[in-house]
Amino acid sequence: MSTVADKLAKKSTRKTSAKQVRLRLVYIDFWSAVKLSFLAAVALAIVTIVSYLLVxxxxxTTGVIHSIDELFQSISDGGVSIETYIGFPQVMAFAAVVAILNLIVVTVLGAVVAGIYNLAVKITGGLLVGFTSN
Structure with a gap:
């Protein structure tokens, strides 16, 4: 004699079949790849500037620059001070230049990778990706 609770328990223990969809990635939009790589490059530029600032x-603060400056002045008879060349404005200007160059390189690299993938798809047929619904 099965009760309603037994029937419900049997229904709940039954595994539901997960539907699986297999799709093939055959094209990456060039401008979407450029925009996405530009956004990633902007994030990398911000991280670069902040890391230069923190370093x-x-x-x-630890006095490493002052120690190196004293060593360099003792070697060069006090003629040149490194602290004049390694100041806050110089470090931030160098960080900005590095960040801008990284921005350009990463954006171009994203575009090149999208173009290479679109050319390689013609040979390989694309990337097969599977999706399931759980």
Missing amino acids: YVVVR
């Missing part, structure tokens, strides 16, 4: 603050 400069730590090195300046």
Whole structure:
């Protein structure tokens, strides 16, 4: 004699079949890849500038720059001071230049990778991706 609770328990223990869809990626839109790589490059540029700032603050606070400056002045008879060349404005200007160059390189690299993938799809047929619904 099965009760309603037994019937419901049997229904709930039954596995539901997950539907699987297999799709093939055969094209990457060039402008979408450029826009996405530009956004990634902007994030990388921000991280670069902040990391240069943090490294400069730590090195300046610990006195490493001053120690190196004293060593360099003792070697060069006090003629040139490194602290005039390694100041906050110089470090941030260098960080900005590096960030802008990274921005250009990463954006172009994203476009090149999208173009190469679109050419390789003609030979390989694309990337097969599977999706399931759980």
